[in-house]
Amino acid sequence: MMAIFEYAPAPESRDVVDIKPSYGLFINGEFTDGSGPSFKTVNPATEEPLAEIASATSDDVDRAVQAARKAFGVWSALPGAERAKYLFRIARIIQERARELAVLESLDNGKPIRESRDVDLPLVAAHFFYYAGWADKLEYAGFGRRTTNGQGGTKPLGVAGQVIPWNFPLLMLAWKIAPALACGNTVVLKPAETTPLTALLFAEICRQADLPPGVVNIVTGAGDTGAAVVAHPDVNKVAFTGSTEVGRIIARTVAGTDKKLTLELGGKAANIVFEDAAIDQAVEGIVNGIFFNQGHVCCAGSRLLVQESIQDELLAALKRRMGTLRVGDPLDKNTDVGAINSAAQLAKIRELSEIGESEGAERWSPACELPDKGFWFPPTVFTGVAQSHTIARDEIFGPVLSVLTFRTPAEAVEKANNTPYGLSAGIWTEKGSRILWMADKLRAGVVWANTFNKFDPASPFGGYKESGYGREGGLLGLEAYLDV
Numbered sequence: 001m002m003a004i005f006e007y008a009p010a011p012e013s014r015d016v017v018d019i020k021p022s023y024g025l026f027i028n029g030e031f032t033d034g035s036g037p038s039f040k041t042v043n044p045a046t047e048e049p050l051a052e053i054a055s056a057t058s059d060d061v062d063r064a065v066q067a068a069r070k071a072f073g074v075w076s077a078l079p080g081a082e083r084a085k086y087l088f089r090i091a092r093i094i095q096e097r098a099r100e101l102a103v104l105e106s107l108d109n110g111k112p113i114r115e116s117r118d119v120d121l122p123l124v125a126a127h128f129f130y131y132a133g134w135a136d137k138l139e140y141a142g143f144g145r146r147t148t149n150g151q152g153g154t155k156p157l158g159v160a161g162q163v164i165p166w167n168f169p170l171l172m173l174a175w176k177i178a179p180a181l182a183c184g185n186t187v188v189l190k191p192a193e194t195t196p197l198t199a200l201l202f203a204e205i206c207r208q209a210d211l212p213p214g215v216v217n218i219v220t221g222a223g224d225t226g227a228a229v230v231a232h233p234d235v236n237k238v239a240f241t242g243s244t245e246v247g248r249i250i251a252r253t254v255a256g257t258d259k260k261l262t263l264e265l266g267g268k269a270a271n272i273v274f275e276d277a278a279i280d281q282a283v284e285g286i287v288n289g290i291f292f293n294q295g296h297v298c299c300a301g302s303r304l305l306v307q308e309s310i311q312d313e314l315l316a317a318l319k320r321r322m323g324t325l326r327v328g329d330p331l332d333k334n335t336d337v338g339a340i341n342s343a344a345q346l347a348k349i350r351e352l353s354e355i356g357e358s359e360g361a362e363r364w365s366p367a368c369e370l371p372d373k374g375f376w377f378p379p380t381v382f383t384g385v386a387q388s389h390t391i392a393r394d395e396i397f398g399p400v401l402s403v404l405t406f407r408t409p410a411e412a413v414e415k416a417n418n419t420p421y422g423l424s425a426g427i428w429t430e431k432g433s434r435i436l437w438m439a440d441k442l443r444a445g446v447v448w449a450n451t452f453n454k455f456d457p458a459s460p461f462g463g464y465k466e467s468g469y470g471r472e473g474g475l476l477g478l479e480a481y482l483d484v
């Protein structure tokens with residue numbers, strides 16, 4: 001007879017990471033002091049400070065850009081196959097150190113270890129492997145071959161200034177650095193101020209991989225540091241992921257210069273469930289769509305559009321499922337929903353949820369005990385939401401779902417597209433013809449059918465309208481880093 005064990009694993013140990021008391025900037029292959037006032041990054045699950053982080057002023061950013069410029073001469077002259085070797089090496093070290101990286105990511109960001117370990121880290125390594133594979137095949141990427149006098153085709157742009165957010169710190173780093181390096185560019189990257197630790201560990205990995213100094217530079221700091229990177233006259237390419245508000249500022253800074261720009265901004269995706277959908281699967285997709293990573297996901301399925309005829313059945317099943325979600329310690333392997341990344345983000349989620357109630361929507365959360373310390377918000381669903389409601393229009397960027405209904409496919413399309421954003425959408429139906437019809441009509445960069453939040457390095461990602469412009473990932477992701 002088989003023994004039955006109660007599966008209750010111990011929390012992942014934070015002892016697998018060696019967090020230093022303080023961190024400098026990573027410039028020209030060395031850790032150096034920053035000239036700005038240092039700041040603390042905290043564990044959002046406990047509010048405990050994790051480390052003191054240097055802050056880069058515009059002079060420090062200038063040092064980093066100069067290092068990247070000098071390294072560009074060396075790096076861009078390497079044969080693609082040589083650059084590929086470094087990228088493959090980095091990818092393998094990421095795999096070897098995945099546990100350490102995952103624990104550090106969960107500590108600094110608040111996301112459940114199950115997600116950092118099983119979703120983020122495999123994707124991070126996959127991105128480096130994928131773009132390593134392109135490094136010696138750029139001539140075949142379809143952007144035109146370089147002529148015999150070295151013109152056109154697949155020339156790198158130069159120094160890329162990259163500013164990333166806190167929701168997927170290491171994954172956004174991979175999305176930015178892997179294609180830039182594969183194409184022969186060098187990089188100055190600024191991680192978000194609440195989640196700098198995995199980028200700094202990545203800096204160590206660059207040293208471990210013997211990457212030539214200056215090819216990757218990491219400058220920590222807040223918005224001012226990001227602005228200095230964007231504005232630096234010797235930066236040739238700017239890549240940003242974050243809020244639409246900052247995206248607009250950056251677009252203004254870059255306008256009138258010859259810098260190339262890609263922006264990945266917010267979203268307010270519709271997850272559309274038709275009456276013929278497999279309800280249990282749809283419920284899993286809805287939960288994954290909005291509660292994955294505490295809803296801190298630009299392509300989160302934050303608007304559920306449900307066909308009126310199955311509204312009651314679907315919502316009952318959804319609430320049952322939400323009752324089983326475990327909120328709490330990010331390092332516990334059974335945790336489904338971790339901590340909100342910062343006090344500021346928690347305040348924003350609370351404010352928008354209060355507006356939801358005051359505008360007349362009905363709020364529901366399962367009974368769940370939240371820890372005393374740290375930043376927490378329970379999985380929440382709002383029903384009776386109208387299109388004019390703030391919570392149907394603004395990005396909440398938290399574990400909060402707004403439910404709207406529709407009767408016909410045409411009405412579903414109209415409501416789904418009624419947003420200034422256009423990053424992603426989901427469709428749940430058994431009818432293949434309806435999936436194709438909907439996918440054609442939805443103004444969204446990514447449309448998932450009978451699944452949600454699925455990512456692959458080979459697949460391009462990006463938005464319409466206020467969700468930004470340019471594509472990351474896949475073949476198109478190379479174009480953003482080449483002078484075509």
Ligand code: NAI
Binds near residue numbers: 191193241264
């Ligand atoms: P944010 O856009 O201020 O921060 C993103 C990054 O930009 C950070 O590294 C930040 O230091 C940097 N930054 C800030 N001001 C800058 C400037 N003037 N020039 C250059 N870089 C600058 O986002 P924040 O304040 O953390 O979040 C606010 C809201 O933005 C969230 O509630 C969410 O709705 C949205 N957001 C969307 C993200 C996405 O993936 N699309 C990611 C993060 C936030």
Ligand code: MG
Binds near residue numbers: 108109195
């Ligand atoms: Mg932090």
